[in-house]
Amino acid sequence: MRIAGSVLGIEPEEIDKAAEYLASEDTSNWPSILDPEPSPTKTDVKYDPDMGVYAPQIPVETADAGKILKEYGNALLSPILGEGSTPFGKTDLFGGKTMMESATDSVNKINERNRKTEEAMKMLLGR
Numbered sequence: 001m002r003i004a005g006s007v008l009g010i011e012p013e014e015i016d017k018a019a020e021y022l023a024s025e026d027t028s029n030w031p032s033i034l035d036p037e038p039s040p041t042k043t044d045v046k047y048d049p050d051m052g053v054y055a056p057q058i059p060v061e062t063a064d065a066g067k068i069l070k071e072y073g074n075a076l077l078s079p080i081l082g083e084g085s086t087p088f089g090k091t092d093l094f095g096g097k098t099m100m101e102s103a104t105d106s107v108n109k110i111n112e113r114n115r116k117t118e119e120a121m122k123m124l125l126g127r
Contacts, residue, residue, distance in 0.1 A: 014126040021123065067091040075099045 044057040070088040078085050078100050086098055094102035 010125065014124070017126065018124045064091075064093075067093050071099045 045054040046057050047053075048055045070091050071093055073088045074086045075098070077087050078098065081087060083100060084098060090096065090098070093099070097105070
């Protein structure tokens with residue numbers, strides 16, 4: 001860590017602060033190569049005469065066009081009828097939220113992740 005820090009121009013005491021911070025973190029839920037995800041035990045294959053090989057069969061989930069159209073209608077009318085309005089009914093395509101609520105949550109999560117990244121960088125750089 002000290003070598004990488006010196007290459008980046010980070011003072012040794014700042015590197016020590018970062019090391020102490022990382023040592024205090026709870027790493028019990030971090031991924032590990034010693035505890036890999038279980039791999040699938042069987043993959044369905046079918047011979048494809050055009051390719052001349054056995055190809056894996058991947059299940060395809062089809063979308064419900066009616067639900068998608070309802071959500072787009074709700075999203076288009078929400079600025080007029082008010083946020084959270086569902087004139088075409090809830091569809092549960094977005095986990096029980098409207099499309100606009102789901103989009104807002106996604107943007108908020110991205111902003112929160114960026115804020116935490118900036119805070120970590122400031123702490124590591126001692127600013």
